[in-house]
Amino acid sequence: MVKAIRVHELGGPQVLKWEDVEIGEPKEGEVRVKNKAIGVNFIDVYFRKGLYQHDTMPFTPGMEACGVVTAVGIGVIGRRVGDLVAYVGTPMGSYAEEQILPANKVVPVPPSIDPIVATSVLLKGMTAQVLLRQSFKVKPGHTVLVHAAAGGVGSLLCQWANALGATVIGTVSTKEKTAQAKDDGCHHIIVYTEEDFVARVTEITSDNGVDVVYDSVGKDTFHGSLACLKTRGYMVSFGQASGAIDPVPLSALAAKSLFLTRPALFQYTAARDKLLEVAGEVFANVASGVFRVRVNHKYPLSHAAKAHADLENRKTSGSAVLIP
Numbered sequence: 001m002v003k004a005i006r007v008h009e010l011g012g013p014q015v016l017k018w019e020d021v022e023i024g025e026p027k028e029g030e031v032r033v034k035n036k037a038i039g040v041n042f043i044d045v046y047f048r049k050g051l052y053q054h055d056t057m058p059f060t061p062g063m064e065a066c067g068v069v070t071a072v073g074i075g076v077i078g079r080r081v082g083d084l085v086a087y088v089g090t091p092m093g094s095y096a097e098e099q100i101l102p103a104n105k106v107v108p109v110p111p112s113i114d115p116i117v118a119t120s121v122l123l124k125g126m127t128a129q130v131l132l133r134q135s136f137k138v139k140p141g142h143t144v145l146v147h148a149a150a151g152g153v154g155s156l157l158c159q160w161a162n163a164l165g166a167t168v169i170g171t172v173s174t175k176e177k178t179a180q181a182k183d184d185g186c187h188h189i190i191v192y193t194e195e196d197f198v199a200r201v202t203e204i205t206s207d208n209g210v211d212v213v214y215d216s217v218g219k220d221t222f223h224g225s226l227a228c229l230k231t232r233g234y235m236v237s238f239g240q241a242s243g244a245i246d247p248v249p250l251s252a253l254a255a256k257s258l259f260l261t262r263p264a265l266f267q268y269t270a271a272r273d274k275l276l277e278v279a280g281e282v283f284a285n286v287a288s289g290v291f292r293v294r295v296n297h298k299y300p301l302s303h304a305a306k307a308h309a310d311l312e313n314r315k316t317s318g319s320a321v322l323i324p
Contacts, residue, residue, distance in 0.1 A: 004096035010050040013305040026073035037119035038322040039064030062094030064123040120319035125282035140165030150177035158184040219243035294318030
């Protein structure tokens with residue numbers, strides 16, 4: 001038996017329960033991994049609350065972890081006991097001391113990267129790669145708007161977009177977060193709780209608008225984000241921290257011939273070679289210094305409810321991790 005966080009009913013952070021679970025031995029094509037660090041991401045909140053549906057109940061949440069392989073099932077090639085590996089995505093269940101995973105879902109972690117750093121950056125960094133390099137390819141001269149610029153994904157988006165030569169406008173919820181956003185490469189910072197971000201973007205861009213908006217906030221910012229775009233600009237919606245977005249009529253896009261996309265990371269990394277490529281680019285950015293990974297919040301795995309509460313109440317910046 002190992003300890004894990006279990007969800008028996010949907011709801012607030014209090015539904016996260018610390019329990020014993022049986023995981024067994026790895027079957028053909030599987031590995032067992034003893035987790036060293038576990039990522040906390042908004043997608044975990046969405047599943048806990050029921051915004052995203054899980055097909056079984058109860059379930060163990062979590063879609064990111066880094067750990068050491070402790071057992072290997074038959075037929076597994078390229079993975080050995082003692083390997084340091086990380087994983088993101090399905091099968092869900094990383095909020096556990098140990099877990100069984102398909103061997104083709106784990107990626108090798110370079111020995112130069114600490115497991116806590118790897119956990120803090122992999123899912124968020126892979127998300128940033130899909131957003132910046134595939135959903136819309138940011139190039140020198142582009143102007144980008146990043147909402148929640150001090151958040152886990154937002155921080156990496158700003159750093160990477162700046163490294164790619166873009167002008168970065170970031171929004172943050174408090175003045176206290178402006179220093180981090182500036183350090184992460186934002187050329188202009190808007191405290192959206194105190195300023196009209198549409199008016200400020202209009203001013204900053206001399207009424208030209210931005211090439212692309214990366215919006216993880218959702219309901220509260222969506223229509224304002226559309227207003228910030230230049231003609232034929234790209235609206236990339238990848239989260240809904242403030243709530244689900246209301247249906248959007250096509251006429252909302254027609255006035256400026258806008259593009260709208262809602263990318264899902266795991267559809268971009270379903271193929272093994274693509275998974276390794278995207279993860280490899282993330283770890284390369286860590287090694288080269290493009291990413292300054294901020295692990296600002298560490299919680300015992302048993303305190304996952306506290307981590308979720310802090311995340312939802314905007315008390316976190318950078319990355320948060322659970323330590324088994």
